[in-house]
Amino acid sequence: MNANSLVSLENVGLRIGNTLILRQAKFELEPGEKVGLLGPNGSGKTTLLRIIATLLRPTSGSGVVLGAELGTDAVYDVRHRIVMVGHLPGLYPELTLGENTRFVARLTGHPVDVADEALAMVGLAGASARRADQSSKGMLRRAELARALIIEPSLLLLDEAHAGLDAEAIGLVDGIAHQVVTAGGAVVLVSHEPDRLNVDRSVQITDGTLEAAS
Amino acid sequence: MTFWRQVYEIARKDLQVESRTAEVALMTAPFGAAALIMIPLAIGTDAPLLSDLGPGLYWIVVLLFGILVILRKSAVDGGPQRDLVRLLGIDPAARFAGATIATSLLVLLFEVALGPVLVALYNPDLRGWPWLFLILPLVAVGMGLLGTIAGGVTTSLGTRTSLTPLLVVPLALPLLLGATQAFEGLQLGGSIVPWLVLLVSVDLALAVSGVLASGPMEEAVT
Numbered sequence A: 001m002n003a004n005s006l007v008s009l010e011n012v013g014l015r016i017g018n019t020l021i022l023r024q025a026k027f028e029l030e031p032g033e034k035v036g037l038l039g040p041n042g043s044g045k046t047t048l049l050r051i052i053a054t055l056l057r058p059t060s061g062s063g064v065v066l067g068a069e070l071g072t073d074a075v076y077d078v079r080h081r082i083v084m085v086g087h088l089p090g091l092y093p094e095l096t097l098g099e100n101t102r103f104v105a106r107l108t109g110h111p112v113d114v115a116d117e118a119l120a121m122v123g124l125a126g127a128s129a130r131r132a133d134q135s136s137k138g139m140l141r142r143a144e145l146a147r148a149l150i151i152e153p154s155l156l157l158l159d160e161a162h163a164g165l166d167a168e169a170i171g172l173v174d175g176i177a178h179q180v181v182t183a184g185g186a187v188v189l190v191s192h193e194p195d196r197l198n199v200d201r202s203v204q205i206t207d208g209t210l211e212a213a214s
Numbered sequence B: 001m002t003f004w005r006q007v008y009e010i011a012r013k014d015l016q017v018e019s020r021t022a023e024v025a026l027m028t029a030p031f032g033a034a035a036l037i038m039i040p041l042a043i044g045t046d047a048p049l050l051s052d053l054g055p056g057l058y059w060i061v062v063l064l065f066g067i068l069v070i071l072r073k074s075a076v077d078g079g080p081q082r083d084l085v086r087l088l089g090i091d092p093a094a095r096f097a098g099a100t101i102a103t104s105l106l107v108l109l110f111e112v113a114l115g116p117v118l119v120a121l122y123n124p125d126l127r128g129w130p131w132l133f134l135i136l137p138l139v140a141v142g143m144g145l146l147g148t149i150a151g152g153v154t155t156s157l158g159t160r161t162s163l164t165p166l167l168v169v170p171l172a173l174p175l176l177l178g179a180t181q182a183f184e185g186l187q188l189g190g191s192i193v194p195w196l197v198l199l200v201s202v203d204l205a206l207a208v209s210g211v212l213a214s215g216p217m218e219e220a221v222t
Helices: A045-052 A075-081 A097-107 A112-121 A137-151 A167-182 B003-021 B023-043 B047-071 B079-087 B092-122 B129-154 B160-188 B193-220
Strands: A007-016 A019-029 A034-038 A060-065 A082-085 A155-158 A186-191 A201-206 A209-212
Touching (some): A019 A045, A034 A045, A082 A137, A097 B003, A112 A137, A137 A167, B003 B023, B003 B092, B047 B129, B047 B160, B092 B129, B129 B160
Parallel strands (some): A034 A186, A155 A186
Antiparallel strands (some): A201 A209
């Protein structure tokens, strides 16, 4: 286990009921790294991402994320340094994109102007008053990326990072990821389309088992 | 960000969501009022009987239809919204308190909306009515607490809509008892203090349980 690692998982496993979803996963993430997590549907990519995000507690093995040991109360203190953009939007459908973003800004101690600026930076300045449930998938993804601009996370986790995005939005994802690694953070991008990932290295996950991708 | 600021932001967000869906104002409240209107049609226009039964029926309607208020879609966040709030580093107790405040305000709104229907149709004896300014919020807070706890327990279960009433109704019985007996005490001119103590005690017990369980409930979600 490298003392400088932002994420260090040692033989981490997750069993839900009788189903073993993740087995003996070993994973290290260093500052400034951008790692791709590849694998077919149902292979455990999202589960691993949620463990790294401290949202799931492993049922075996041990891990440290941003200095906090998984499964302990210490994770509460580091969660605000993690942004995860899942394949389902973490937005309130009934609220506008602006309200959603300002909600995040207020709860993270930023002035609401920062939220408006972030929305503008992801190209949604004109769509601030649009309800989330009336926005396109691409707009929702952009609004979620605005969250990363507000929080400036140490760890950015992008599930299906490029799914359903146009070329400009893909450039935006890559730009924000670059910003995070430049600031000393790290990024994990999940995808089942390796050709579209612009990463330092990739890890393949198959049936819950991790291995370095060729 | 202080604890109470987090509470405020969560409550504000919940009420903002509710204001968009207007489930309580446009659906549940008229539905509850319709129930109060139907009862006189069923039992006839015996004015003294209706006057006697009115308050009890009102509280039953508040309890049963209040479950619809606390079951409303917006009361329970979906998985991605829960993840968002957890990653924002919000104290689970603050989230519990914020959600409870929002739900309690909606139940109170529901109670107030039914009030004129009760008075118009049942003409109940309203002696000591100022006490209602205490009884209505105490019941609303109890319902809000119960709803938030039940929502937390059943949040990731597919049977949420059937399980929540099964959890809430038995636990709400002390609230129903306290409210009806306090109302009756007012009409008879007796002391209502024991019933107010019951309501306050139930609310306190639920608040303490909810705050203590909020962290484990949040972390138990997969």
